[in-house]
Structures are given as structure tokens and as C-alpha cells.
Amino acid sequence: MIPTAFDYARPTSVDEALRLLAQADDAKVLAGGQSLLPVLRMRLNAPDLVVDLGRIDSLRGIRDIGGGGAVAGGGGAIEIGAMTPYHEILASDEIRQELTLLHHAVAEVGDPQIRHRGTLGGSLAHADPAGDCGAVALALEAEMVIAGPSGERVVPAADFFQDLFTTAVGDDELLVAIRFPVHPGWGAGYQKFVRTAQQWPVVAVGACVHLADGKTISEARIGLTNMGPTPLRARAVEEALAGVTPTPEAVGAACAAAADGTSPPSDLNGDADYRRHLATVLARRAVLAAAGHPQ
Numbered sequence: 547m548i549p550t551a552f553d554y555a556r557p558t559s560v561d562e563a564l565r566l567l568a569q570a571d572d573a574k575v576l577a578g579g580q581s582l583l584p585v586l587r588m589r590l591n592a593p594d595l596v597v598d599l600g601r602i603d604s605l606r607g608i609r610d611i612g613g614g615g616a617v618a619g620g621g622g623a624i625e626i627g628a629m630t631p632y633h634e635i636l637a638s639d640e641i642r643q644e645l646t647l648l649h650h651a652v653a654e655v656g657d658p659q660i661r662h663r664g665t666l667g668g669s670l671a672h673a674d675p676a677g678d679c680g681a682v683a684l685a686l687e688a689e690m691v692i693a694g695p696s697g698e699r700v701v702p703a704a705d706f707f708q709d710l711f712t713t714a715v716g717d718d719e720l721l722v723a724i725r726f727p728v729h730p731g732w733g734a735g736y737q738k739f740v741r742t743a744q745q746w747p748v749v750a751v752g753a754c755v756h757l758a759d760g761k762t763i764s765e766a767r768i769g770l771t772n773m774g775p776t777p778l779r780a781r782a783v784e785e786a787l788a789g790v791t792p793t794p795e796a797v798g799a800a801c802a803a804a805a806d807g808t809s810p811p812s813d814l815n816g817d818a819d820y821r822r823h824l825a826t827v828l829a830r831r832a833v834l835a836a837a838g839h840p841q
């Protein structure tokens with residue numbers, strides 16, 4: 547279908563984009579267009595104005611911000627501009643080494659064409675519960691930098707995803723960057739279950755694990771995808787893993803709680819009970835991989 551008519555603007559700065567958003571009655575921001583364009587073509591949304599962020603260079607790139615920024619804990623951190631496409635993230639040695647879980651998840655997004663156009667910021671702002679990156683941002687305890695008419699604010703990932711396709715970004719605001727704390731020495735595992743290749747996950751699990759003395763799990767962070775209207779942390783599993791030696795039996799027992807507190811959907815890809823089962827299996831595999839024992 548052809549989208550309804552809209553005005554189109556291509557600002558070259560964040561300030562100019564924010565001015566355009568403030569003046570418009572009903573504007574939509576365009577990043578990589580991989581989700582927005584299908585929505586417009588299906589006429590699920592009919593904005594008066596589309597504000598294309600593609601010419602705002604400051605929104606693109608991967609920066610080591612050291613202990614700066616507002617990242618919780620004040621340790622080292624990497625900031626990724628919202629308009630950075632997946633393929634640049636995948637090609638980055640820094641991301642592969644320091645944010646391995648993000649690297650694993652981005653490698654699983656769609657196909658090379660989607661990864662060429664689609665952006666990390668677009669994915670997180672879209673907040674599709676089946677998107678690969680939201681649960682990873684939660685597990686890595688990322689922070690979202692949001693710019694608006696009264697300046698910038700920083701929102702933890704835990705407060706960013708508010709409901710189905712709904713985030714903390716207001717109509718007159720932009721997601722400008724995502725800050726990821728770096729956790730040296732943590733292992734990472736990502737498990738995504740799909741019915742056919744290059745699909746959104748039926749369920750996915752991202753795990754980061756720290757081993758004390760190389761043998762016992764001292765801390766774990768687990769993110770769940772498509773187990774509710776927003777990405778979720780599997781807190782019960784995280785607590786159960788503390789102090790566990792990562793054998794398949796012990797990790798499997800801890801991961802039996804992976805679906806606790808979730809509300810997965812039922813659809814053509816699987817019903818809610820099937821997803822609950824998948825969450826336990828994928829969590830076990832992701833944690834074992836993160837602990838250096840892939841199965």
C-alpha cells in the first residue's frame with residue numbers, strides 16, 4: 547500500500563530536529579525505516595510530518611566514554627549513538643570484546659539488509675517485545691540518553707520500556723544515545739529460538755555471568771525477549787545462580803524459574819506455555835555458554 551501523504555524534513559542537528567518535533571501536530575521520527583516504513587505503508591500510522599534523522603552525524607558512532615557520563619557505578623562505559631546501524635556495531639572490535647552480549651544479539655537481527663539500514667536506537671525506541679536488543683540492554687544495565695526541549699535526561703533501561711511499543715521517549719523527544727557499562731571478565735551467551743531463519747525471536751534469552759575464581763557464578767544478569775509486553779529481567783534465575791558451580795544440572799535447576807513473573811503471548815508461533823518452556827531451555831543454554839560451557 548502507499549502511505550498517506552506527509553511532509554518530510556531532514557534536519558542536520560538534534561536541536562533542529564527537536565524544533566521540528568515541537569512545532570508539528572503529529573510527527574514521526576525516521577531512523578533506519580525498517581519498522582516505520584512498513585507501518586506507514588500499512589497505514590497503521592499516518593503522521594503529518596516525517597523527521598528523517600539520517601543527516602545528523604552526531605547521532606552516529608561508537609565512543610569509549612571511560613568513567614564519564616552518568617552510567618551507574620561510574621566504571622568504564624561505551625556510548626553508542628542512536629543512529630548507529632547494526633552493521634557498524636557488528637563490525638566493531640570494541641563491541642565484540644567489551645559488549646559481547648550485544649554483539650551476539652545484533653548478529654541475530656534479521657538479515658544483512660536489515661542490519662545495514664536498521665539502527666540500535668530505532669530498535670529500542672520502537673520497543674517491539676520481540677526485538678532482539680531490548681532484553682540485552684536490560685541485562686547489560688544500559689542507560690538511554692533522551693534529548694528534549696528542556697535538555698537531556700538519562701533513563702535506566704529498567705525504566706525505559708513501559709509497555710507494548712511504548713517507551714519513556716516523549717512525542718517531542720529523541721533517543722540520542724545508549725550508554726553501556728563495561729564489565730571486564732564477564733562471559734556472555736545469547737540464545738534465540740526462531741521457526742525460520744532471519745525472523746524475530748519466538749523467545750530469546752541473553753545472559754551475562756561473572757565467575758568468582760573462574761569456577762563459581764558470583765553474579766548473573768538475564769534478559770528475556772517476547773515473554774511479556776516489554777523485555778524482562780529473570781530476577782529469580784539471577785538470584786538462584788549466585789554461588790552455583792555451572793554444571794548443566796545446577797544451571798538447569800536455577801533456570802527452571804526463568805518464566806516466573808512473565809506473561810508471554812500466545813500466537814501462531816507458539817502458545818504461552820510453550821514460550822514458558824522455551825525460556826527455561828534457552829536460559830540454561832545461554833547461562834552455560836556465558837560460563838564457558840556451551841551445549
Ligand SMILES: Cc1cc2nc3c(=O)[nH]c(=O)nc-3n(C[C@H](O)[C@H](O)[C@H](O)COP(=O)(O)OP(=O)(O)OC[C@H]3O[C@@H](n4cnc5c(N)ncnc54)[C@H](O)[C@@H]3O)c2cc1C
Binds near residue numbers: 574575581679
Ligand atoms: C524483514 C525484517 C526482519 C526483521 N528481523 C528482526 C529481528 O530478527 N530482530 C529484531 O530485533 N528486529 C528485526 N527487525 C526490525 C529491525 O530491527 C528494525 O530495524 C528496528 O526494529 C527499527 O530500527 P530502525 O532504525 O529501522 O527504526 P525505524 O523503523 O526508522 O523507527 C522505528 C520506530 O522508532 C522511532 N524512532 C526511531 N529512532 C528514534 C529515535 N532516535 N528517537 C525516538 N524515536 C525513534 C520511529 O519513530 C518509529 O516509531 C526486522 C525488520 C524487518 C523488516
